[in-house]
Amino acid sequence: MSSLSKTSVTRTLSRGLDVLEALARADEQGLGPSAIGQRVGLDKATVTRLLRTFVETGYVTQDETTRRYRLTGKILWLAHRATVRLDLRTVARPHLTALRDELGETVHLGIMEDLRVVYVDKLEADNSIQLVSAVGQTMPLHSTSLGKAMLAALPDEEREGKLARMDFQPRTDRTILDRATFREEIRQTQLRGYSTDDRENEPFGACVGAAIVGADGRPVGAVSISGPHFRIHDRLQYFGERARAVAGAIARELGADAGEPTDGRSQDTREATS
Numbered sequence: 001m002s003s004l005s006k007t008s009v010t011r012t013l014s015r016g017l018d019v020l021e022a023l024a025r026a027d028e029q030g031l032g033p034s035a036i037g038q039r040v041g042l043d044k045a046t047v048t049r050l051l052r053t054f055v056e057t058g059y060v061t062q063d064e065t066t067r068r069y070r071l072t073g074k075i076l077w078l079a080h081r082a083t084v085r086l087d088l089r090t091v092a093r094p095h096l097t098a099l100r101d102e103l104g105e106t107v108h109l110g111i112m113e114d115l116r117v118v119y120v121d122k123l124e125a126d127n128s129i130q131l132v133s134a135v136g137q138t139m140p141l142h143s144t145s146l147g148k149a150m151l152a153a154l155p156d157e158e159r160e161g162k163l164a165r166m167d168f169q170p171r172t173d174r175t176i177l178d179r180a181t182f183r184e185e186i187r188q189t190q191l192r193g194y195s196t197d198d199r200e201n202e203p204f205g206a207c208v209g210a211a212i213v214g215a216d217g218r219p220v221g222a223v224s225i226s227g228p229h230f231r232i233h234d235r236l237q238y239f240g241e242r243a244r245a246v247a248g249a250i251a252r253e254l255g256a257d258a259g260e261p262t263d264g265r266s267q268d269t270r271e272a273t274s
Contacts (some may be wrong), residue, residue: 012050015040015042015050016050016053018042019036019051020054020059020071020075022036022040024071029070030068030069031068031070032066033051033069036051055069058072059074060072088109088111088212088221088250088254089109089121091250091253091254092109092121092212092223095223095246095249095250096123096246097123098246099225100123102242104125104127105127105227105232105239106122106125106133106225106226106227107223107224107225108121108122108146108224108226109121109122109223110144110150110209110222110224111221112147112219112221115140115141115166116147117141117146117147117150119133119136119137122134140166140169142166142168142175142182143172143175143200144201144207144209145194145197145208145222145226146207146224148189149189149210149211149219149247150219150221150222151189152190152195153211153213153218159186163179163182163183166179168182171201174200175200192240193210194209194210194241194244195208195240196208196240197226198233204228204230205226205228205232206227206236207224207225207226207232208224208226208232208239208243209222210240210243210246210248212247212251213247214254214255214256215255220254221250224243225239
């Protein structure tokens with residue numbers, strides 16, 4: 001892309017944001033293109049073109065009677081997602097600290113970005129053998145307990161959409177490489193309420209994870225407990241139960257219904273296994 005094209009794209013984005021901010025400041029009746037143009041210093045044709053894009057993408061709606069424009073609830077959803085992510089690390093940190101101190105192993109907090117897990121927090125245990133990871137690092141969804149936990153908590157259709165795009169590249173000789181086996185792994189994760197990674201992401205590492213399900217019923221992140229396989233393997237079930245409990249506590253602080261399970265399983269699955 002030429003520098004001129006980049007400048008044009010940047011200018012269009014800036015103008016679009018100005019239009020959204022003008023609508024955000026308007027009353028519940030909304031604004032027409034001319035009024036918006038006066039507020040942001042743009043001609044009516046440019047404003048109309050930008051509004052058409054926002055209507056098509058669902059961020060703006062037009063009243064059929066008044067022909068005025070106003071923001072839709074999609075803006076609130078976007079703001080909610082951003083707020084949750086900003087709050088997640090702060091809310092989770094005390095729980096992660098207590099979990100690390102209780103179990104004596106490293107704990108992680110991760111979020112899902114498309115087909116990758118992003119580590120947003122890490123608390124190391126005081127052990128001589130540590131697994132290699134860092135805040136900001138990304139890993140594939142399919143080979144990590146964090147990724148499996150969040151995938152298991154997604155709606156079926158959305159999860160299948162991600163599975164169709166995953167390349168299932170091996171990280172170790174134990175990494176799951178086919179979709180049928182991985183779907184069964186996800187089903188087991190839903191039944192247990194926690195996921196496992198038994199030397200699938202690192203040759204000598206083991207890990208358990210549990211999804212943090214937000215107020216909207218979607219995974220906003222996940223908690224994991226990890227360490228060398230020889231220390232973790234015989235304690236996977238107990239560690240998984242602790243990860244699930246801590247993920248639930250964090251979810252409740254973020255506004256999830258305290259009366260509902262927050263282990264990533266569907267209602268049907270919980271009833272079938274209760």
